[in-house]
Amino acid sequence: MCLAIPARIVELENDRAMVDAMGNRFKAKTTLLPGAKLGDVVLVHAGFAIARVDEEEARKTWELFAEIEDFEKTQNRISG
Amino acid sequence: MLDRIAKAQQQIDHACRTLGRPITVMEVCGTHTVAIFRSGIRSTLPEGLKLLSGPGCPVCVTDQGYIDAVLELAQRDDCIIATYGDMIRVPGKDGSLETCAAKADVRVVLSSEDALQLARDNADKTVVFIAVGFETTAPASAVVVKEAAREGIKNFCILSGHKLILPAMRALLGGMNDRVDAFLCPGHVSVIIGASAFAEIVSDFGRPCVVAGFEPLQIIEALAEICRQLSNEKAELKSIYNAVVTEQGNVAAQRIIAECFEAADGYWRGLGKIEKSTLVLKEQYRRFDAFARFGLSDEPGEDLSGCRCGEVLCGLIEPPQCALFATRCTPAKPIGPCMVSSEGTCAAWYKYGRRS
Ligand code: SF4
Numbered sequence: 001m002c003l004a005i006p007a008r009i010v011e012l013e014n015d016r017a018m019v020d021a022m023g024n025r026f027k028a029k030t031t032l033l034p035g036a037k038l039g040d041v042v043l044v045h046a047g048f049a050i051a052r053v054d055e056e057e058a059r060k061t062w063e064l065f066a067e068i069e070d071f072e073k074t075q076n077r078i079s080g
Numbered sequence: 081m082l083d084r085i086a087k088a089q090q091q092i093d094h095a096c097r098t099l100g101r102p103i104t105v106m107e108v109c110g111t112h113t114v115a116i117f118r119s120g121i122r123s124t125l126p127e128g129l130k131l132l133s134g135p136g137c138p139v140c141v142t143d144q145g146y147i148d149a150v151l152e153l154a155q156r157d158d159c160i161i162a163t164y165g166d167m168i169r170v171p172g173k174d175g176s177l178e179t180c181a182a183k184a185d186v187r188v189v190l191s192s193e194d195a196l197q198l199a200r201d202n203a204d205k206t207v208v209f210i211a212v213g214f215e216t217t218a219p220a221s222a223v224v225v226k227e228a229a230r231e232g233i234k235n236f237c238i239l240s241g242h243k244l245i246l247p248a249m250r251a252l253l254g255g256m257n258d259r260v261d262a263f264l265c266p267g268h269v270s271v272i273i274g275a276s277a278f279a280e281i282v283s284d285f286g287r288p289c290v291v292a293g294f295e296p297l298q299i300i301e302a303l304a305e306i307c308r309q310l311s312n313e314k315a316e317l318k319s320i321y322n323a324v325v326t327e328q329g330n331v332a333a334q335r336i337i338a339e340c341f342e343a344a345d346g347y348w349r350g351l352g353k354i355e356k357s358t359l360v361l362k363e364q365y366r367r368f369d370a371f372a373r374f375g376l377s378d379e380p381g382e383d384l385s386g387c388r389c390g391e392v393l394c395g396l397i398e399p400p401q402c403a404l405f406a407t408r409c410t411p412a413k414p415i416g417p418c419m420v421s422s423e424g425t426c427a428a429w430y431k432y433g434r435r436s
Contacts, residue, residue, distance in 0.1 A: 003111075004268050029223070032219050043268075043271065043324060045220075046216070046220045048223070050268075050271050050333060051271045051325075053323060056323070057323035061294075
């Protein structure tokens with residue numbers, strides 16, 4: 001329903017964060033992840049950071065997302 | 081990576097050969113449904129291993145009675161309906177939120193926070209947040225209810241349809257579909273409840289439970305682990321999603337759920353009434369409960385005629401066995417929620433499961 005996506009915290013004020021996933025920036029709250037720090041990579045789900053993720057895992061997920069995006073684009077081109 | 085795939089496949093083949101009976105593995109997570117289809121894993125599995133999708137898509141498991149309550153609210157001109165995008169096209173008897181949007185004020189939000197902000201910005205209307213989802217989205221609803229209480233925001237409430245995954249798994253094994261041999265456990269729900277939460281399925285039902293992420297390699301390795309356990313005839317709990325999931329889960333999130341909600345008996349599409357499976361607001365937050373505020377019924381609704389989503393959700397049939405599949409029911413004109421939601425089993429079959 002809501003995609004969970006790893007993103008890096010690039011701004012943080014109390015529990016309000018700005019996060020970055022593959023260059024896309026959006027707002028997220030860290031209420032459910034007390035202790036989250038600037039620079040941490042977190043899993044964001046429905047606007048909330050729900051877990052800390054290690055860099056390697058995040059990179060793999062970002063690559064997978066990029067691949068899926070490319071794949072869907074080509075599929076759409078073929079079928080449409 | 082190739083050697084890991086080969087090793088996993090050997091393990092799977094070995095189990096299928098030695099067990100001498102079909103193996104049925106169920107996943108209970110919409111993201112797994114889509115990931116499995118998209119990666120084409122199904123086509124690489126031996127015939128003896130069957131992968132089923134269970135009640136893992138939040139929109140799909142939501143009972144028709146809840147959908148009717150949402151559509152009833154949408155008729156009111158003193159309300160704004162704030163909902164996650166997936167809910168908007170779920171049909172009721174007389175259309176969906178989308179089709180009644182001409183009359184109703186329906187806003188798609190990405191987060192519960194956006195819904196609360198709508199309430200701050202529209203003091204003359206009551207904002208009702210359509211709070212659906214499993215343990216992954218429940219804490220997000222709890223956070224805004226607490227915030228609304230703290231700020232004294234009166235024109236905000238939530239229609240909680242939040243569900244717990246474990247009671248559904250127990251209900252399945254306890255009767256609805258006891259042919260399931262093992263579970264591929266949901267990655268994101270496990271982030272919240274912790275891998276250890278599934279221990280009761282292993283101990284009470286003797287079914288292997290393996291928590292996995294969403295990469296194709298992880299899914300194959302999880303299936304191999306399940307096969308290993310089945311051929312050893314020893315069910316275990318194992319997580320191979322250790323980069324994200326911990327044993328005990330997100331304790332802060334569990335705490336906030338427990339602070340705001342309590343488990344009550346609730347209705348599920350296909351599974352019917354399940355004891356202590358739905359989250360309702362606790363007494364001290366009851367004033368934010370849209371059911372109570374608007375006197376809405378939380379009784380089960382009548383399923384849409386001809387739609388077999390209920391059986392699909394229990395893994396009793398596969399979507400092509402529904403006569404409406406890909407004929408009258410398509411993602412462009414969905415009849416049931418399993419075709420509406422991008423994570424629905426029928427939608428995944430339609431998109432990835434057919435060869436033209
Ligand atoms: S194909 Fe359509 S009508 Fe049939 S079960 Fe799936 S959603 Fe329901």
